Amino acid sequence: MHLNLKQPIMKTxxxxxxxxxxxxxxxxxxxxxxxxxxxxxxxxVENEYIKLEMIARTPEQMAAFYEAxxxxxxxxxxxGQMCFITTSLKNKSRDVIWMKLANWxxxxxxxxxxxxxxxxxxxxxxxxxxxxQYQSTFRWTLIPEVLDYRPDEREGGNIVLQRTxxxxxxxxxxxxxxxxxxxxxxxxxxxxxxxQD
Amino acid sequence: MKRLTKFINxxxxxxxxxxxxxxxxxxxxxxxxxxxxxxxxLKLKDMDDNVYDLSVAQGRWKFVHFWASWCGPCREEMPSIxxxxxxxxxxxxxxxxxxxxxxxxAVFSFLAGVAPDINSLLDTxxxxxxxxxxxxxxxxxxxxxxxxxxxxxxxxxxxDKKDYIDFLHALLxxxxx
Numbered sequence: 001m002h003l004n005l006k007q008p009i010m011k012t013x014x015x016x017x018x019x020x021x022x023x024x025x026x027x028x029x030x031x032x033x034x035x036x037x038x039x040x041x042x043x044x045v046e047n048e049y050i051k052l053e054m055i056a057r058t059p060e061q062m063a064a065f066y067e068a069x070x071x072x073x074x075x076x077x078x079x080g081q082m083c084f085i086t087t088s089l090k091n092k093s094r095d096v097i098w099m100k101l102a103n104w105x106x107x108x109x110x111x112x113x114x115x116x117x118x119x120x121x122x123x124x125x126x127x128x129x130x131x132x133q134y135q136s137t138f139r140w141t142l143i144p145e146v147l148d149y150r151p152d153e154r155e156g157g158n159i160v161l162q163r164t165x166x167x168x169x170x171x172x173x174x175x176x177x178x179x180x181x182x183x184x185x186x187x188x189x190x191x192x193x194x195x196q197d
Numbered sequence: 198m199k200r201l202t203k204f205i206n207x208x209x210x211x212x213x214x215x216x217x218x219x220x221x222x223x224x225x226x227x228x229x230x231x232x233x234x235x236x237x238x239l240k241l242k243d244m245d246d247n248v249y250d251l252s253v254a255q256g257r258w259k260f261v262h263f264w265a266s267w268c269g270p271c272r273e274e275m276p277s278i279x280x281x282x283x284x285x286x287x288x289x290x291x292x293x294x295x296x297x298x299x300x301x302x303a304v305f306s307f308l309a310g311v312a313p314d315i316n317s318l319l320d321t322x323x324x325x326x327x328x329x330x331x332x333x334x335x336x337x338x339x340x341x342x343x344x345x346x347x348x349x350x351x352x353x354x355x356x357d358k359k360d361y362i363d364f365l366h367a368l369l370x371x372x373x374x
Contacts, residue, residue, distance in 0.1 A: 065267070069267065069299070069303070070300065132298075132322040132323065132324070133298045133299075133321055133322050133323060134298075135323070136297065136298035136322060136323025136324070136326070136327075137265070137267075137297070137298045137299070137323070139323070140265060140268075140297060140298070140323070140333075140334055141267075144332070144333065147332060147333075150229060150351055152226070152227065152351075153227075153332075153351045153352065154352060155332060155333040155352070156333075157333070
C-alpha cells in the first residue's frame with residue numbers, strides 16, 4: 001500500500017486556515033449575540049426546601065393589567081414609577097416555612113433598595129382617592145408581608161420596589177418550623193433588574 | 198362482678214364510638230384542619246342582585262370560596278368547582294362563591310365562559326373578604342353546621358376529583374349522625 005505523506009501535511013495547513021477563520025467568525029457572532037442579548041427578566045432559585053421564582057414586569061405590562069381592571073389614569077401613572085417583580089414561593093419541605101418580607105433585603109450598588117410595604121401603598125392610594133374596589137384588587141395582587149407556608153403550599157404576588165435601571169441583588173431569609181424555631185434558610189439572587197418597556 | 202364488667206364494657210363502647218365520631222376526618226391533599234373559630238358574617242348581593250346572608254345556611258356545612266378572574270389559579274380551578282357543584286347536587290352542602298372586588302361585567306363574562314351554572318356573590322369593595330383573611334386567592338373555607346371555620350384549602354384544588362368529593366360527602370355524613 002502506498003502512503004502519500006505530502007497530502008496530509010498540505011491538508012493540515014489548509015485545515016488550520018479554515019479553523020482560524022471559523023474561530024474568528026464564531027468570536028464575532030458570539031460578541032454580537034452578547035451585545036444583542038435581551039436583559040434577563042426572570043430568575044429561579046431552588047433547593048430541597050423551597051422554590052423561589054421572580055419575574056420582572058415592565059411598566060407597560062403593569063399598566064395594561066390594571067387598566068383592564070378599570071384603574072384610573074392617576075393610579076396608572078403612579079404604578080409606572082414603581083418596579084414590579086412577580087414572585088412565587090413554594091414550600092417543598094414537610095415542615096412549615098415562615099416567609100417575612102421584612103427579612104428580604106434588596107441591595108444595589110448604592111446600597112439598600114427601597115421596597116414599598118403594602119401599608120405605604122395603601123396610604124398612597126388613599127391620598128390620591130383611589131376607590132376602595134381598586135385598592136382591594138391591588139392588595140390582592142401583592143405577595144403577603146408574612147405567611148407561614150404549609151408543606152406543598154405555593155403562594156405569590158407582586159413585590160414593589162423603587163424603580164432603578166441598575167442591577168441589584170436579593171438576600172432572603174426564611175425560618176422553618178410552625179413555632180419559628182427551626183432551621184434558618186437563606187437564598188441569594190444576584191443581577192436582578194427592573195424590567196423596562 | 199358481672200354487672201360491673203357489663204357496665205365497663207358499655208362505657209368503653211360508648212367512649213370508643215364517641216371518639217370515632219369526634220375524630221377529625223382524614224383530609225385530602227392541600228386541606229388543612231384549623232382550630233375551630235367562628236366564621237365572620239357574610240352578607241352580599243349575587244349576580245342577580247339578590248342579597249345572600251351566610252347565616253341562613255346555619256345547620257349545614259358550607260363551602261365558602263374566594264376568587265378573582267385575574268388570578269391564574271382561580272381561573273384553572275373554577276371548571277372543577279362547576280363539576281363539583283354538579284356532583285354534589287341533591288346534597289345539603291351550601292356552596293358559596295365570593296368574587297373579590299371586580300365589576301359585575303368582569304365576573305359575568307368570566308363565569309359565562311367556564312362555569313355558566315355558577316352564581317357568585319360580589320364583594321364589590323373587597324371589605325367582606327378582608328374579614329375572612331384568606332391566605333391568598335383562591336381560598337376555600339369549610340364551615341361547619343355550627344358556623345365555625347374548620348378547614349381551609351390551600352391554593353387551587355381539583356374539587357371534582359374523588360378524594361375531594363369523598364371528603365365533602367364524609368363531612369356531610371358526619372354531621373348527619
